[in-house]
Amino acid sequence: MTDGTSPTTAAQPLPRLIGDGELTGLSVVANSTMNRERVLTGVNSYTRELGFDPAEFLDGLGPAPSWLDLCSGEGLALRAAARQLPRAVITGVDLVGPLRPTKPPNGLELVTADLGRWTPARRYDLITCVHGLHYVGDRLALLERAASWLTDAGLLVAHLDPATLRRPDGTDASRPVLAALRAAGFDYSARHHRLSLRGGRSVGLPFTYLGADPEAGPNYTGQPAVASYYGDER
Numbered sequence: 001m002t003d004g005t006s007p008t009t010a011a012q013p014l015p016r017l018i019g020d021g022e023l024t025g026l027s028v029v030a031n032s033t034m035n036r037e038r039v040l041t042g043v044n045s046y047t048r049e050l051g052f053d054p055a056e057f058l059d060g061l062g063p064a065p066s067w068l069d070l071c072s073g074e075g076l077a078l079r080a081a082a083r084q085l086p087r088a089v090i091t092g093v094d095l096v097g098p099l100r101p102t103k104p105p106n107g108l109e110l111v112t113a114d115l116g117r118w119t120p121a122r123r124y125d126l127i128t129c130v131h132g133l134h135y136v137g138d139r140l141a142l143l144e145r146a147a148s149w150l151t152d153a154g155l156l157v158a159h160l161d162p163a164t165l166r167r168p169d170g171t172d173a174s175r176p177v178l179a180a181l182r183a184a185g186f187d188y189s190a191r192h193h194r195l196s197l198r199g200g201r202s203v204g205l206p207f208t209y210l211g212a213d214p215e216a217g218p219n220y221t222g223q224p225a226v227a228s229y230y231g232d233e234r
Helices: 046-050 054-059 076-084 139-148 174-183
Strands: 066-070 089-094 108-112 124-129 150-159 187-189 194-198 208-218 224-231
Touching (some): 046 054, 054 076, 066 076, 076 089, 076 108, 139 224, 174 187
Parallel strands (some): 066 089, 066 124, 089 108, 124 150
Antiparallel strands (some): 187 194, 208 224
């Protein structure tokens, strides 16, 4: 379908849904192969996944641009950008954090934290989440919060798989969720599975989070992912 949604499927036996506190302790969330080794440019890179070079984007914003990367893995792309842009403020947040204890360049902070509980102390010109939402339980709540972390002219880009958004009965919730996101100002590219937002704002999406299924299986990336269940409008 052209809008990135999936045909409505018959209800399936419901899995046991878990809360995000339990979810963060599971291996599927601490995925070591999805984003941990991704670099700034080249084949396995942020530039390829986002459709633009984050360092070039930041370089055009002025002398002290800022970038927040959610689910940053080893932070290899952030390290490269920090070396190119010594006056930039760059922050990476990851549940596991870097596995190699190498001192980051000046201007780069790598934070190990649960994104469901972490809040930045500033706003950012660029916020990215490269394939990270696939492992977040309440991903809509994170998008709501991240929208408020943008500067007035900032850009948020995140990969989103609508097929992993479910109704209480297990059927596809992609249509109402994407409609609500678009109404809030987001754009969605079905071809690239990329969600974007220009300009920081307050966002309130009309859904109630019910829990996550960590055994949903592979998504479009071929990697195991988490399905998120949402109830009727608040």
